[in-house]
Amino acid sequence: MRNLVELHDISKRFGAKQVLDHLTMAVPEGSIYGFVGKNGAGKTTTMRLILGLERMDAGTIMFNDAPAGDPHPESFPTIGYLPDVPTFYDDMTPREYLTLAGQLAGMRGAALADRCQTVLKLVGLPSDRRRIRGFSRGMKQRLGIAQALLTEPQLLICDEPTSALDPSGRNDFLALLASLRHDMTIIFSTHILSDVERVADHVGILNGGQLQAEGTLAELRQRYARPRIAVQMADALAAGQAATALGGPATAAGARVDVPYAGEAAAAMKMVMQALAAADLIPVALAQQSTTLDDIFMEVVKWPTCGSSSIRNASLLGAATGFSCLASFSCSSAWKVP
Numbered sequence: 403m404r405n406l407v408e409l410h411d412i413s414k415r416f417g418a419k420q421v422l423d424h425l426t427m428a429v430p431e432g433s434i435y436g437f438v439g440k441n442g443a444g445k446t447t448t449m450r451l452i453l454g455l456e457r458m459d460a461g462t463i464m465f466n467d468a469p470a471g472d473p474h475p476e477s478f479p480t481i482g483y484l485p486d487v488p489t490f491y492d493d494m495t496p497r498e499y500l501t502l503a504g505q506l507a508g509m510r511g512a513a514l515a516d517r518c519q520t521v522l523k524l525v526g527l528p529s530d531r532r533r534i535r536g537f538s539r540g541m542k543q544r545l546g547i548a549q550a551l552l553t554e555p556q557l558l559i560c561d562e563p564t565s566a567l568d569p570s571g572r573n574d575f576l577a578l579l580a581s582l583r584h585d586m587t588i589i590f591s592t593h594i595l596s597d598v599e600r601v602a603d604h605v606g607i608l609n610g611g612q613l614q615a616e617g618t619l620a621e622l623r624q625r626y627a628r629p630r631i632a633v634q635m636a637d638a639l640a641a642g643q644a645a646t647a648l649g650g651p652a653t654a655a656g657a658r659v660d661v662p663y664a665g666e667a668a669a670a671m672k673m674v675m676q677a678l679a680a681a682d683l684i685p686v687a688l689a690q691q692s693t694t695l696d697d698i699f700m701e702v703v704k705w706p707t708c709g710s711s712s713i714r715n716a717s718l719l720g721a722a723t724g725f726s727c728l729a730s731f732s733c734s735s736a737w738k739v740p
């Protein structure tokens with residue numbers, strides 16, 4: 403799979419704040435790329451740089467292997483953008499607004515009218531005389547995505563598209579993104595990691611101005627696998643006693659005890675059950691826990707930022723389907739199963 407967008411060694415500073423520091427990132431063509439990072443990590447800044455709405459201090463952006471600014475822009479993808487808070491001319495109807503947006507993008511006549519109808523239907527908005535003024539946040543978000551899709555872009559960039567939506571609106575939006583898979587490449591930033599787990603096939607975690615981990619979800623899970631057993635006890639008192647009996651890295655929270663382990667799951671389960679039985683403690687439930695993107699995120703962002711030279715030396719690009727991780731995870735505080 404080749405990369406539609408590549409960022410090489412991008413640096414960006416606002417005043418005294420170094421927001422991006424030799425950021426290198428690759429977005430495979432046809433992927434849904436979940437772009438995550440703490441508040442202020444620089445996700446919007448990165449997306450605005452890709453859009454050409456912001457100037458970088460150093461580095462290169464490549465589209466289809468051609469540098470942005472190339473005098474032959476035919477290799478550049480068309481880009482649709484859904485900002486975090488889309489704004490509209492409220493006195494217009496959605497159709498009037500989309501017609502204006504299409505005309506500004508050079509679309510005309512019946513083709514434009516047809517496309518307006520298609521995108522309104524796609525996002526589930528009415529094509530009647532209702533004004534945008536009366537729209538809910540969710541309806542405005544839908545109109546924003548309709549506008550972003552109007553020109554049938556090859557690259558769609560969405561900045562925190564689901565943050566203002568209720569669960570049902572979020573559900574619809576994610577289903578829409580998933581339905582666009584393979585028709586276009588999508589970058590979307592979010593703090594809702596379960597949304598990323600649901601639709602993204604690639605994930606990049608931005609921290610300290612650099613991409614600290616990048617890969618498919620499966621690759622990240624494998625790299626950051628933090629196997630553990632959850633022991634459910636009857637109450638918090640029993641959980642505290644169980645944690646003491648299990649010792650080592652076991653931690654209690656409420657009625658649950660978390661037991662990280664290294665080695666075979668079955669052997670770890672057996673050791674946990676034996677230790678509990680020896681202490682005359684009966685668990686309500688025992689279950690193996692899989693690594694979530696939340697676990698991975700917390701693991702990645704807790705590590706100090708690597709030196710920029712090590713980032714530069716680690717080639718994230720050229721292996722779009724490969725996995726790269728710049729922060730290491732050591733499972734030192736875990737039960738070691740022989």
Ligand SMILES: Nc1ncnc2c1ncn2[C@@H]1O[C@H](COP(=O)(O)OP(=O)(O)OP(=O)(O)O)[C@@H](O)[C@H]1O
Pocket residue numbers: 416417419421439440441442443444445446447448
């Ligand atoms: N035009 C600007 N002028 C000055 N500082 C800016 C500007 N744009 C962004 N910043 C600063 O750059 C940093 C990164 O901001 P950015 O919006 O890119 O982060 P983000 O990861 O998108 O954050 P969030 O998740 O909170 O939306 C922040 O400290 C922000 O205040």
